[in-house]
Amino acid sequence: MLEAGNASLALLRKIAFNPVEVELRKPDYEAVNRSSETIARLCASDKAIYGVNTGFGKLAQTRIAVERLTELQHNLVLSHSSGVGPGLNGNIVRLMLVLKILALARGYSGVRREVIDALLALINHEVYPYIPAKGSVGASGDLAPLAHMGAALTGAGKVQHKGTTISAMDGLRLAGLSPLTLGPKEGLALINGTQASTAIALYHFFEIEDIFAAALITGSLSVDAMKGSDAPFDPRIHELRGQQGQIDVAKIYKTLLAGSEIRASHINCEKVQDPYSLRCQPQVMGAVLDTLRFAAVILATEANAVTDNPLIFSDTDEAVSGGNFHAEPVAFAADLLAIAAAEIGAITERRIANLVDPALSLLPAFLVEEPGLNSGFMAAQVTAAALASENKTLAHPASVDSLPTSANQEDHVSMATFAARKLGDVADNVAGVVAIEFLAAGQAIEFHKPWQTSELLQPVVHKLREHVPAYARDRYFSPDMETAKKIIASRDFSIDIVDVMPSYV
Numbered sequence: 001m002l003e004a005g006n007a008s009l010a011l012l013r014k015i016a017f018n019p020v021e022v023e024l025r026k027p028d029y030e031a032v033n034r035s036s037e038t039i040a041r042l043c044a045s046d047k048a049i050y051g052v053n054t055g056f057g058k059l060a061q062t063r064i065a066v067e068r069l070t071e072l073q074h075n076l077v078l079s080h081s082s083g084v085g086p087g088l089n090g091n092i093v094r095l096m097l098v099l100k101i102l103a104l105a106r107g108y109s110g111v112r113r114e115v116i117d118a119l120l121a122l123i124n125h126e127v128y129p130y131i132p133a134k135g136s137v138g139a140s141g142d143l144a145p146l147a148h149m150g151a152a153l154t155g156a157g158k159v160q161h162k163g164t165t166i167s168a169m170d171g172l173r174l175a176g177l178s179p180l181t182l183g184p185k186e187g188l189a190l191i192n193g194t195q196a197s198t199a200i201a202l203y204h205f206f207e208i209e210d211i212f213a214a215a216l217i218t219g220s221l222s223v224d225a226m227k228g229s230d231a232p233f234d235p236r237i238h239e240l241r242g243q244q245g246q247i248d249v250a251k252i253y254k255t256l257l258a259g260s261e262i263r264a265s266h267i268n269c270e271k272v273q274d275p276y277s278l279r280c281q282p283q284v285m286g287a288v289l290d291t292l293r294f295a296a297v298i299l300a301t302e303a304n305a306v307t308d309n310p311l312i313f314s315d316t317d318e319a320v321s322g323g324n325f326h327a328e329p330v331a332f333a334a335d336l337l338a339i340a341a342a343e344i345g346a347i348t349e350r351r352i353a354n355l356v357d358p359a360l361s362l363l364p365a366f367l368v369e370e371p372g373l374n375s376g377f378m379a380a381q382v383t384a385a386a387l388a389s390e391n392k393t394l395a396h397p398a399s400v401d402s403l404p405t406s407a408n409q410e411d412h413v414s415m416a417t418f419a420a421r422k423l424g425d426v427a428d429n430v431a432g433v434v435a436i437e438f439l440a441a442g443q444a445i446e447f448h449k450p451w452q453t454s455e456l457l458q459p460v461v462h463k464l465r466e467h468v469p470a471y472a473r474d475r476y477f478s479p480d481m482e483t484a485k486k487i488i489a490s491r492d493f494s495i496d497i498v499d500v501m502p503s504y505v
Contacts, residue, residue: 001023001024001025002022002025002028003025003028004028004105004107004304005102005106005304006304007098007304009296012095012300015094015095016091016094019126020094020123021124022098022120022123022124024105024116028106029116032104032107032112032113032116035108035109035111036112036183038110038312038317039052039185039312039319042312043066049310050319050321051185051188051310052069052184052319053066056188057140057405057409058406058409069184073186073188074182076147076191077147077156077187077190078154078156081147081148081151083131083133083134083136083147083148084134085134085135087131087160087165088132088133088145089203090160092199092200092203093128093129093131093160093199094126096131096195096199097119097128097129097149098123099195099199100190100193100195101123102303102304103193103305103306104119104189106306109185109306109308110185110186110312111185111186111190112186114180115153115182115186118177121175121176122152122153122159122177125175126161127160127172128159128160128161129148129152129157129160129168129171130148130152130159130160131145131196132145132148133145134421136196136197136416136418137402137403137405137413138197138326138327138413138414138418138419139326139410139412139413140309140405141193141309141325142191142193142195142327142416142417143191145417146190146192149190151168152172153179153190154180154181161174188308189308193325194305194325194327197327197331197334197414197417197419198299198302198303198330200420200421201295201330201333201337201423203424204423204424204426205295205296205299205333205337207489208337208430210489215285215348215430215437216252216285217256217460218434218437219253219278219351219437220253220256220257221437221441221444221445221460221461222440222444223253223278223281224263224441224453224454225444225447226274226351226355226360226361226444227265227362228274229279230263232274232278232282233257233282234250235250235251235254238250238282243283243286245285245286245288245289245290245293246283246286246287247286248286249281253282255456256454256456257454257457258454258455258456259454259455260453260454260457261451262445262453264451275350276347276350277347277348277350277354278351278354281347284343284347285344287340288340288344291336291339291340292337294336295333298332298333299333302327302329302330306324307325308324309322309323309324311324326414327416328416330419331399331414332399334399334416334419334420335395335397335419337426338391338419339395339397341391341423341427342391342392342395342430344430344434345384345430345434346391348384348388348437349381349384349385349388349433351441352384352436352437353381353384353385355367355377356376356378361444363444364376364447366378367443367444367447373473374473375474377443380481384433388429388433391426391430394422394426397419398422399414399419402414402415432485435481435484435487435488436484438484438487438488439464439468439480442460442465442468443471446470464484464487467483467487468483
């Protein structure tokens with residue numbers, strides 16, 4: 001059940017990764033009906049209303065005759081269906097449809113119930129508009145992506161259905177729909193808004209949550225495999241600094257490593273301090289957690305927001321123009337997430353480099369018996385370095401850029417959609433780096449037998465070994481890395497201790 005203005009991140013996460021059947025609460029329909037009735041009254045007056053009886057953007061001063069208002073909305077949707085590039089992931093499109101419903105159902109957009117019911121039918125029949133990924137600057141809304149969404153409702157363009165791309169008309173038939181005739185304001189309400197950039201950012205935010213949790217585990221494994229100290233995770237250190245993410249993360253590391261036989265075997269060693277990539281994990285990953293929490297608030301708020309223009313206030317019969325379609329909050333959140341995720345990859349890559357270096361790890365070179373004859377994890381560390389380095393470019397903020405559009409009427413834009421899209425590339429790269437650490441740390445643990453790692457980390461190693469055997473000699477490596485990535489994506493580690501996310505859901 002969708003409730004306008006009150007969708008939780010937990011619900012949105014479920015929608016992002018699984019086909020769902022959804023419906024809207026009856027009270028929300030009442031707000032929608034009031035708003036559409038207000039638009040009808042306003043259209044009957046002689047007042048100029050942007051996008052309802054005027055042109056758009058630079059053409060806002062052009063009045064449109066009453067008998068051509070439907071044509072105006074259809075022209076708007078078709079002309080703005082100007083996206084290019086590969087189609088967005090169907091999971092993201094499903095989330096986008098839900099976010100558009102949540103926004104329209106607040107009752108400030110002037111659309112009829114039929115529009116929302118059509119969007120619900122697409123979701124419930126797994127008919128997702130084919131939306132080219134590129135073409136939005138994240139202001140005046142995500143115009144091109146949302147126009148492709150709206151065009152599908154009218155029978156134009158293409159849709160995806162269970163992995164197959166078909167015509168929009170065929171998709172409408174599968175959903176039990178006829179092509180929608182757009183009423184006044186409805187085309188504009190569909191294409192105005194931040195639902196594309198927000199859906200993309202949210203989807204990759206959820207991915208980064210899982211990668212973050214996995215990196216806490218693999219980082220702990222690396223500490224144990226390197227015979228590192230658990231002293232840097234002493235809560236007294238972190239309480240003195242006071243950074244909440246750092247305090248929370250240090251507790252997780254301390255808990256994950258508790259009771260390790262490997263740690264007990266070197267408790268009285270003379271080593272004073274570990275490398276930063278081991279010792280400073282609470283400081284780095286704690287800052288990442290703080291960033292995740294910040295982004296969660298921004299994206300959850302935006303997911304429930306009304307972001308089209310103009311907004312319809314039924315209590316006063318007003319259409320008020322503003323700029324809620326400007327996606328700067330989403331752009332900032334996505335850019336900060338990219339920076340934070342890139343740092344997960346950067347510090348993880350350094351731990352991998354330490355693990356394969358016998359001078360630092362005191363383990364066989366490149367974590368394999370008979371090094372020289374076997375190269376072991378030599379090239380895997382190179383791959384991790386390549387991915388971490390690529391993220392240095394991808395983490396450059398998109399939000400600091402702006403190009404004016406619509407003949408300078410729309411003279412500052414957010415670039416939120418690009419910020420959100422490249423966040424996906426960053427997340428995929430980091431998942432690759434963490435997967436390599438998973439393999440490397442798991443291999444390093446093998447060399448400490450018969451000593452065992454902690455009771456919480458042992459199931460993690462067992463899960464890996466169910467799918468990837470230990471390395472006795474060189475073998476074709478890439479499939480193991482992909483397998484490790486899939487384990488991380490499934491979040492199937494059989495432990496709950498890293499589940500710190502509900503604190504902000």
